[in-house]
Amino acid sequence: MLKNVSYLTKLLLAYSTIIGLLFLIFISIYYEVQVKNLKKSSQDNLIQMTSRVSDQFKGVLDEMSRISRGVAISSEVQAAMNEIAQDNAPENYFYFHPQGKSRIQDVIIGLNGTYFNNRSFNVISKNYDYVGVDIYNGVTLDKKALSRITWIRYVLENNISKYISPVSEDMYGRSRNETFSFVRLIQNEYKTYGVIDVQFEKTYLDKIFTMELSGYPVHTVVVKDDNTMFYSTGGAPAGAMEPLVRNCEVGPGSQTIQSMSLDGKKYIVCSTLLNDYDMKLYLLVNTEHYLASVNNTTTVFVICAVTILAALLLIVYGVTQSLYKPIRQLRDNVSRIDYATISVDLQVADTNNEVTQLTHAFEKMLEDIRHATGELMQLRTREIQAYYKMLQAQINPHFMHNILAVIGMMGRQKNAPEIMDMCSALTRMLSYSTDTTQSTVTIQQELEHVSNYLKLMKYRYLDYLEYTLEIDECLKQVTIPKFVLQPIAENCFQHSLQDAEPPYRIIIRGSIDENGWNIAIEDNGRGFTEGAIARLKEQFETVNREIDEGMFSSDFQIGGLALINTYGRLRLYSNGKIRLDLSNTPDGGSRVVISFEGE
Structure with a gap:
């Protein structure tokens, strides 16, 4: 199809396709990253909101519980209620006994204080005699009307110690706002006298549960332990309670985040359990709402990208047109x-x-x-x-391995296991040294190599040499250049321990934490002189300059590794991030520390 298309047109099509794909990939990655970050942020914010509002909601219920409990166990209230226990007159007992009414009201005021806005307190006997404390003007119910209040009758008839009624219209008829009640039996171990009904208006819950996330509403649904609706904010999905109860796992003292569909829309749901009051709290955010900002930004970005792409193609067309003629002439020259x-x-x-x-x-x-x-x-x-x-x-290493194996077997036959052990250690060192397939190894491999070396030196010095390897397990998988630790250990014998009095001690310690890792090689020899440290640091600086100028080579012979070469290879490998520091121990021995700071 493109056979008869000109080179310039093909070039433009290729540029258009490549740039278009790059823009598409970039926009896709941008969108996915933004959605992921926004979802994570929204979930974190929703968890914090859930924790905060559950604490506030529990605080309201705790206050209602405190007041109702205080009234229920009050001796003054029980004494006043006991005086009317036998009275079953059709009229309210407290109409004719204001002293008993005052005693109960004093107890309520003592527990609640003088703040009665949007709340009321109702003490009702088993015969529906009634004492109320509130600031409402108006309706006073008779016994028959009180007996029709469902949650009062439910508690009295079933002897329920406490009960929280769902949000509904005020059955006392005193407020146009919806209310909810915390009802508790007034009783002792011998007798039940009635109930205390602590009633708050729904506005308490609206203040707690009216929230926004990124400018969009957060809906709240509160469900009781019998899976009946206690409260929901306006705008919450209709019929949300059943799928929430069925699909959301709610645990005590923690928040659970999950995504689910309600009424054909996707929501993020954060749920928690108010264990003290057997209530489940659900906070819902419409996914379309919190993703709106990303969608709008992406749309603007796509429009800008298409505009930039069109401009780039025009520029490419102009530049290609000007270059096409000389390129064609060059093509003729090539032919x-x-x-x-x-x-x-x-x-x-x-x-x-x-x-x-x-x-x-x-x-x-x-x-x-x-x-x-x-x-x-x-x-x-x-x-x-x-x-x-x-x-x-390669002939020599293989020959040496075979000869060492023969010597080891002879040692075993002659009942000299030390010879077998030395040959095995030397064989492993030769294998490690002649293996050219790896330029970097793990610290575990380097430790095995230096351990073989120290084992052989132990056979040489016998009881005059003690060595210890103390390395964190997590550090053993870190990667470093090959032949780093053994040359430093060898340096201890060649310099620090050469003229020192035995016994000789070499300690290799390694640790790792969130700030980085370090390996220290210490001995109890003569240590570094100040002049030696100064010369080595000067040589380290020379190595740094040669590396920066591209003149340093890390291709060393196996036998020529020393502190300078080790420093240079660490510098090349890590771009200066791995340090090699020289010092003396408090006892005078040498200390060489290889360290790395960072993750």
Whole structure:
């Protein structure tokens, strides 16, 4: 289909496709990241809201419980209620006995104080005699009307110690606002006298549960332990209670976050349990609402991206159009190359400066190719020679392994397990040293290598040498350059311990935490002199300069590793993030610390 399409058109189509795909991938990644971050942030905020409002809601119920309990156990109230226990007259007993009424009201005021806005307190006997404390003006119910209040009758008839009624219209008829009640039996171990009904208006709950997240409403649903609705905010999904109770796992003292569909819309639901009052609290946020900002931002971003893409394509078209003609001429020159001599008769139009520059560059490229071809042949020859030398060099390690194995077996036959142990340790060291497949290893591998070395030195010095390896398990999987620890341990014998009095002690400690890791190699020898430390630090600085200038090489022979080489390889490997510090221990021995700060 594109066979007859011009090169310029193909180029534009390719640029359009690549740039369009890049924009699409970027926008997709941006959208996913923003949605993920916003969802995480919204969930965290919703958990905090749930914790806060559950504490506030519990505080309201705690206050109602405190007042109702105080009234229920009050001896003054029980004494006043006991005086009317036998009275079953149709009239309210307290109409004719104001002293008893005053005693009960004094107890309520003592527990509640003088603040009665949006709340009322009702003491009702088993015969529905009634004492109320509130600031409402108006209706006073008779016994028959009181007996029709469902939660009062339910508590008295079923002898329920306490009961919290759902939010509903005020059955006392004193307020136009909806109310909820905390009802508790007034009783002692011998007798039940009646109930105390602490009633608050719904506005208490509205103040707690009216919330917003990112400018959008957070809906609240409170369900009682018998799966009946206690309270819900306006705008909460209709019929939400049943799927919430069925699908949401609610645990005491914690918040649970999950996504679910309600009324055909997706919501994030945070739930918790008020264990003291057997109530489940659900906070709901419509997913479409909190994602609206991301969707709007992404839409604007897409429009800007399309505009930028169109502008880029116009720029690419103009630039390509201006370059196409000289490139075509260069193509013609390439078609005339004599591949036998790698040369071409260049035809350059003096009036076209751009073509002249391209042609000169092309001529220089041909010259460089001729030189590179010769160098490549020489390099190939050297590579073949090096390969044969490498094959020859491999003979010696294999020979040594075999000989050591034979010596070890002879030691075992002669009942000399120490010989077998030394041969095994030396074999492992040779295998580690001649393995060129790895330039970096784990600290675990380096520890095994230095342990083999110290074991052999232990056989040399016998009881004069003690060594200890104390390394955190988590540190053993950290990766470092090969041949770092053993050269430092060897340096202890060659310098610090050389003229020291035995016994000799070498300790290798390693630890790791959230701030980084470090490995310290210490001995009890003569330590570093001040001059030695100064010279080594000066050489470290020289290594730093050579690395920065590109003149330092980390390709060392196995036998030439020392502190300077170890420092240089650590510097190259970590770009200076791994440090090597020299000092002396308080006892005078040397200390070399390899450390890394960061995650």
